Amino acid sequence: MPGSNQITKNETMMIKKYISYSLFALLLMMGVGCDSWLDQRPINGVVKQDFWKTKEQVRSALMGAYASMNGNYRGYHLAERMFVWGELRGYMVALNTGASFDEIQVILGNIQSTNRISDWSGFYGTINLCNNVIDNGPGALDTDPTFKVEDLNNYVAEAKAIRAMMYFYLVRSFGDIPLSIEAVDSDEDQLTIPKTARAEVLQQIVKDLEEAEPEIYAQHETNADSKGRMTRYAVNALQADVYLWMENYEAAATAADKVLAGPYALVRQENWLQEIFVQGNSQESIFEIQYAAPQSNPFYPMFSTTIGRRYLAYPSVLEETFGFSIDSPEDIDLRSIDATLKSSGEIWKYIGLGPNQRREQTDSYANWIIYRLADVMLMKAEALSQIGRGEEALEIVAEIRERGGAIPETEENPSASSANDMVRYILRERARELAFEGKWWFDLLRVSKMNDYSNLDLLLNAAIVNAPETNLSSILNQLRDTRSHYLPIYNVELNANPLLEQNPYYLK
Numbered sequence: 001m002p003g004s005n006q007i008t009k010n011e012t013m014m015i016k017k018y019i020s021y022s023l024f025a026l027l028l029m030m031g032v033g034c035d036s037w038l039d040q041r042p043i044n045g046v047v048k049q050d051f052w053k054t055k056e057q058v059r060s061a062l063m064g065a066y067a068s069m070n071g072n073y074r075g076y077h078l079a080e081r082m083f084v085w086g087e088l089r090g091y092m093v094a095l096n097t098g099a100s101f102d103e104i105q106v107i108l109g110n111i112q113s114t115n116r117i118s119d120w121s122g123f124y125g126t127i128n129l130c131n132n133v134i135d136n137g138p139g140a141l142d143t144d145p146t147f148k149v150e151d152l153n154n155y156v157a158e159a160k161a162i163r164a165m166m167y168f169y170l171v172r173s174f175g176d177i178p179l180s181i182e183a184v185d186s187d188e189d190q191l192t193i194p195k196t197a198r199a200e201v202l203q204q205i206v207k208d209l210e211e212a213e214p215e216i217y218a219q220h221e222t223n224a225d226s227k228g229r230m231t232r233y234a235v236n237a238l239q240a241d242v243y244l245w246m247e248n249y250e251a252a253a254t255a256a257d258k259v260l261a262g263p264y265a266l267v268r269q270e271n272w273l274q275e276i277f278v279q280g281n282s283q284e285s286i287f288e289i290q291y292a293a294p295q296s297n298p299f300y301p302m303f304s305t306t307i308g309r310r311y312l313a314y315p316s317v318l319e320e321t322f323g324f325s326i327d328s329p330e331d332i333d334l335r336s337i338d339a340t341l342k343s344s345g346e347i348w349k350y351i352g353l354g355p356n357q358r359r360e361q362t363d364s365y366a367n368w369i370i371y372r373l374a375d376v377m378l379m380k381a382e383a384l385s386q387i388g389r390g391e392e393a394l395e396i397v398a399e400i401r402e403r404g405g406a407i408p409e410t411e412e413n414p415s416a417s418s419a420n421d422m423v424r425y426i427l428r429e430r431a432r433e434l435a436f437e438g439k440w441w442f443d444l445l446r447v448s449k450m451n452d453y454s455n456l457d458l459l460l461n462a463a464i465v466n467a468p469e470t471n472l473s474s475i476l477n478q479l480r481d482t483r484s485h486y487l488p489i490y491n492v493e494l495n496a497n498p499l500l501e502q503n504p505y506y507l508k
Contacts, residue, residue, distance in 0.1 A: 055147035058137040062155050065129040070289050074122040077298040079368035085173045086438035091466040098309035109475035118490040123166045131183040133159035157216035161230040164208040171201045175486035194499040227281040228290040233262040237371040240379045249383040256380035264373040273339045277349045280367040288367035299350040300364040312345040314466045321431050323409035334405025340435050382426050390416030
């Protein structure tokens with residue numbers, strides 16, 4: 001992956017140059033070894049007194065925020081947690097023999113506050129790194145005459161964009177959450193705060209993105225930098241996603257259009273696996289968490305059937321989502337077998353090198369894709385379907401299907417004037433295009449909760465198809481209670497922060 005290596009080597013050299021002090025300061029800000037995101041005390045005064053003096057230090061602090069997303073930070077990889085939160089409850093992902101007890105409990109619908117999948121500390125750790133850049137970075141303008149204002153503004157904008165993305169994952173997964181937008185960098189800082197209503201968190205996300213958009217660079221120094229760091233287009237993609245969640249469809253379509261006007265193009269289908277998932281940083285890519293030696297990704301033990309064996313695709317993904325039939329084996333959605341998954345159910349996107357060649361565990365360096373063009377195009381289609389522009393939405397879906405090599409069996413003809421029929425068709429196309437990219441549960445929940453949960457049957461049907469029969473009745477009853485759609489607050493956080501209250505569903 002030449003592009004991915006480029007950014008990693010460049011930024012590694014940058015951080016190594018300042019390792020004698022700045023990396024030490026970064027580790028202090030990260031709160032390495034702490035049990036809770038709230039316990040992030042550095043040695044009092046060290047960071048502010050001796051750091052934040054030069055543009056290089058501000059940049060290295062920002063790179064620390066990016067590094068926290070691709071390493072084993074606070075006990076897990078953020079990309080792994082993004083996958084689990086975005087897929088496991090949607091019943092496209094089955095558990096294999098290597099699944100943990102916590103993962104099994106999620107599939108069984110028995111999620112308790114002791115389940116480590118609810119550990120949000122890595123996300124808040126990254127948020128605090130961003131808060132430090134936002135709060136303390138501007139001070140370097142007074143001590144470094146070579147620091148350009150536009151570069152500072154870009155660094156702060158990148159930090160706000162990352163912070164907004166972290167909070168978007170949290171608010172979709174937990175609902176009401178603590179909202180911390182000030183750096184924790186001394187013993188005098190407040191270390192315990194209560195939850196904030198989800199609507200207020202979403203407004204802060206919107207505010208961060210609105211402030212970031214005019215200041216952040218549209219592109220960075222290299223192609224890999226432009227894919228591996230937040231840009232104006234990545235901000236627009238996140239805006240479209242946030243506005244869809246908030247049911248602000250006009251704003252979502254406007255934000256998506258800004259991305260579509262950018263320097264992106266769909267990868268040809270014959271190169272789909274190779275360019276997007278093997279090489280990475282493709283012409284379709286908007287933002288990816290970068291991996292390169294020596295920092296491998298967590299995907300091999302997650303998806304491989306030879307080592308780890310944690311996750312498989314349910315048979316229904318191949319048969320119902322992609323429309324494969326054993327009676328017509330030649331009719332295959334080109335995104336399915338040997339691209340997204342194998343006929344055995346092995347999830348292939350992030351461990352395959354080609355139709356018949358898998359990565360070695362020592363070469364597991366595929367990037368984790370947060371946003372790519374096809375995703376944003378389908379976001380736009382969803383927004384258009386809700387504002388009386390159904391014909392345009394259908395044209396977008398048709399373009400994605402043609403590029404993807406979709407088969408006639410999965411083609412639908414909803415009325416362009418039926419917003420609900422349209423959004424359901426678009427949802428099913430998102431399942432085909434974006435399978436196992438950490439999107440499905442969030443997509444299901446977003447569409448299900450539209451118009452005061454008018455589409456709750458989507459969540460119920462997903463469980464009916466694949467949830468364990470022994471637990472199906474209790475799982476369906478759980479899903480009917482919309483409070484269960486958000487994870488419990490992890491018991492470690494509750495014990496560490498007396499101001500936190502458990503989410504209502506888990507109090508009974």
